[in-house]
Amino acid sequence: MQPMQTSHLNEELLAALATVIDPELRQPITELGMVDRAELTGSVASIRVLLTIEGCPLRSTIEADVRATVSALEQVSEVELEVSYMSPDQRAALRQKLGHTKQNPFTAPGSLTRIFAVASGKGGVGKSSATANLAAACASMGLSVGIIDADVHGFSIPGLLGITAGPTRMDDMIIPPVVEAPSGGGVIKVISIGMFVKPDQPVAWRGPMLHRALEQFLTDVHFGHLDVLFLDLPPGTGDIAISMAQLLPHAEILLVSTPQLAAVDVAQRAGTLSLQTEQRVIGVLENMAAMQLPDGTTLPLFGEGGGAVLTESLGRALGYEVPLLGSVPLEVALREGGDAGTPVVWGAPETAAAQELVKTAQALTHRPRGLAGAPLPFTV
Template identity: 45%
Template sequence: MLTEQAILDALRPVQDPEVHKSIVELGMVRKVEIKGDHAAIEVVLTIAGCPLRNKIDMDVREALAQVDGLKTYDLQLGTMTDEERANFRAVLQGTKDQPVPTLLDPESKTLFLAIASGKGGVGKSTVTANLAVALAKMGYRVGVIDADIYGFSIPGIFGIGDQKPTLIDNMLLPVIKHDVKIISMHFFVPDNRPVIWRGPMLGKMMRNFFAEVHWGDIDIMLLDMPPGTGDMALDVHQMLPKSKEVIVTTPQLHATEVAARVGTMAIQTNHEILGVVENMSYFEAHGEKHYIFGKGGGERLALELKTEVLAQIPLGVAEEKGDAIYDPQTPQGEAYARLAKTIGRKIDAVTMVGDRENF
């Protein structure tokens, strides 16, 4: 005999694609009515025009096809009421008051990895984005905060386009691309207007990225830092006293000299430097490497900061596919995969192999 419970049990494995929790647990199944072997089912979405509407519809129908005794059904997709959205948020965040954002809680198991550079134009954001994708492919749950408030470029590199974070009451759901959760100032600035802010406002925005965004479970949070040693860099170092750091440079002498200041700041604020990434190291053609920007910059910087060169990324252009994420089969993609494995080993060496609970 067909029952409401049988329908709910079938729908329980169906997850909201943005938050990766059961639509039953989230209260998205508003109605199930049974008449013989027919069911009328209503599933409600967080907002009208939900961009993942078709995905949820397809997943629900696939689940209903497995229900014994269900011959026909009517499926309606609606929109949550204010009360239902409040319940949705309560399930995600819990009912306990959390004056400290979950990510910033001392007990948080998320590892913060700041990707920094001394100057702009060295490919720091490209390194951040491609490293994030490579880590996600290894099975890590990865987020990216575009902390470069003035020069945000992460959404463009990921090819996100006009997609925006979903807003539920005062809670934001990050945009997901290539299995990476992303938040950026880009989403809140109309028509690519310049951000004309000073230190205190920048710090407040960064705290909002931690407090007002529902990140869910994150293993590694990458922060695409603004270049240099200004207010934002100092704020992040103060907010995240246990974050690790990767310094990005190009081979030129002047680039490494500037990058050394960023590394020195990290050391002075007791942040561990995992190593140096030398970007645009060489251009390879017909099996021969051409060192367009010189050689040895990464090694010089690593020596000065008493660390190591984690990777040398060759110069190249991502395929014209709407983003700047390198294909895994390209020399650049292979370099990022090796970099991700190296960082993964370093993380495991600190946290004990396979023990994510110590992040």
């Protein structure tokens, strides 16, 4: 009779556990140092997993994934799973492995994250809905996307994406909630002041506090690798817009406006702020364009042609072409998706609004980016 083989870290179990992805950090739990024991005695698998913190909000998800993965192995008939927690030294080692330095990673040399600051001249033009849907469209392309809800006084991004969980704090590092795209394999990582206050609690902050909040979102939150970062800015040209320009000088501005000429005039001022901040306006998204009625006719509830007027006037003021990237029609599905926490590009992709938002996201992300000055992953 063959003696039963026992090892502290069984290679077959480790190979299986390497397919279990941490829901927040988006890396295999084996690479994060979360597997402390993986023993196989006969057909009994004994697993010990170390969570990053006590009270981990996704403990049940990790437990279920580990059990399902190990149970699927042919040689395993029983899984004994123990859950414990990392020590302070283990968490420090993890933060170092993740490269979390409490510095702004998006201004680091070699960063290839595209940064889009979604701005508007006035409120009520659908800027936040546009941000959430553009991020969702990018995630459906397989991209890793981040959103900073920088509209501190009027935050709405968590609700628009159906996020009810808060971030996880691991000592001096904040891990943001993650939303997975239903197709395409991409994810959206979101941080908002709304995750730190009660739903009915107003945020009455002045300039220095607003600047510090945005700075902490950039330095304390661990987004990991991002292909695209969106900032949902408050309307106008106030403190947050100026702080954003100081903290993210390479961010490109996407202006959102309705076709109404009154909104266009205000958006013009928001766009020409870029002359002072030395940032580039990448384009204009016209929102709430003509609504199609059941009889096939259209109703231009907020007027027509405002987007084109804005691009032309901005082009003259800025000295370069500012394209009209999309014109999103007013549709009930867009509002319903926002109320339900499901972006219209996911919930009703066949609608004209969803298709226009996807087209805009493609125009933003498919523009070539130069690699001049960026370090390449090889040496000569």
